[in-house]
Amino acid sequence: MTGDAPKTFRVGLVGCGRISDIYLTTLANFSEVEVVACASLDLEESRAKAAQHGIARACSVDEVIADTQIDCILNLTIPAAHADITRRALLADKHVYSEKPFVTGMDEGRELLELAEARGLKLGNAPDTFLGGRWQTVRRLIDEGAIGRPTGVFAHVGTHGTERHHPNPDFYYQAGGGPLLDLGPYYLTAMVFCLGPIARVAGMANRAFDRRQIENGPRYGEWMDVQIDTHSLSMIEFETGAIGSMTMSFDIWDSETPRFEIYGETGVISIPDPDPVHGANDFHGPVWLRTQDTSRWSHQPRPKAREDWQVVMNHHGFNENSRGLGLLDLALAVRDDRPVRASGALSFHVFEVMDAIARAPQEGLYQRIESTCPVPEPLPETFPASETIRAHEAANAH
Known part of the structure; x- marks a missing residue:
């Protein structure tokens, strides 16, 4: 998929809770990404979310994951469901961007990273702040x-x-x-x-x-x-x-x-x-x-x-709530065949750190972290659509 990515990256949303509103509001600013379907366990909730944000289709979770026209799943389910939805999406040959935490168990995290690599898919994960x-x-x-x-x-x-x-x-x-x-x-x-x-x-x-x-x-x-x-x-x-x-x-x-x-x-x-x-x-x-x-x-x-x-002078864009920016970066990473900044590897490393902190009181004071990760590259000031965002932020400031 990475070599033939369309100009518009088609996204299916799974999980229509409160956090989805800011993602959908942010992504609406970018022509590079289009959310084409949304799903949750409650179909009425999905329909309401679709109507609120102008999403073409509300459907079941099974339908959005199975849709061959969708490039990526935006996984905004509760933490306990993150790994299952991400696994199902990867098995359906879709890239995934998920809310944090990446997983709730180390074995799940390793499995998902290996599965994404084996299938040539990209994993992204919040936070993207x-x-x-x-x-x-x-x-x-x-x-x-x-x-x-x-x-x-x-x-x-x-x-x-x-x-x-x-x-x-x-x-x-x-x-x-x-x-x-x-x-x-x-x-x-x-x-x-x-x-x-x-x-x-x-x-x-x-x-x-x-x-x-x-x-x-x-x-x-x-x-x-x-x-x-x-x-x-x-x-x-x-x-x-x-x-x-x-x-x-x-x-x-x-x-x-x-x-x-x-x-x-x-x-x-x-x-x-x-x-x-x-x-x-x-x-x-x-x-x-x-x-x-x-x-x-x-x-x-x-x-x-x-x-x-x-x-300190801030020369960069994205100075208001821009949750979903990591998904835009993932879409452009697919298009340009480059690493994702808010990557699964970064999120797994952070999860292992948290897991080790939580285990330390029972297992001993110091816990060695086995994983590592690439340090994300800074965003260039010419990041796509950044001028659009700066204009939007300037308008909202008045």
């Missing part, structure tokens, strides 16, 4: 030596769970859920993008509650059982020798701790919260730099003294 302008700016700073050799990284997300905003949050507290698997992929993927593959980890975890109460929507007041740990601490060592720490929690009522920082020999890059809702697990927001000489990196005409933070 690292393709946004904010993270591309961070990577540019590192590549250009703004902080010298990176030596460390810190990530912290302290929330009090998903029951405050999600109407059906049960799966977040079952196998395949929890803050490590839900939030960790954003931060670990960004770490690998900026600092390279991870060599070993350590971890500790616990949970504050065995039951939690839904705080919104029609199920308000209903209780859920908590089957997984909801507060995770980890230490991380990269193949380069850089080290880091990460906290992912559903048990913190509030926090003023910075979300993400990268430390180097001559400076530090900080990713602050752009607003009370979004953190470093989104596309937009500023990049701060503090170093011995910030004059080269600042957008201010007269940089302040070295003690002050500087806001």
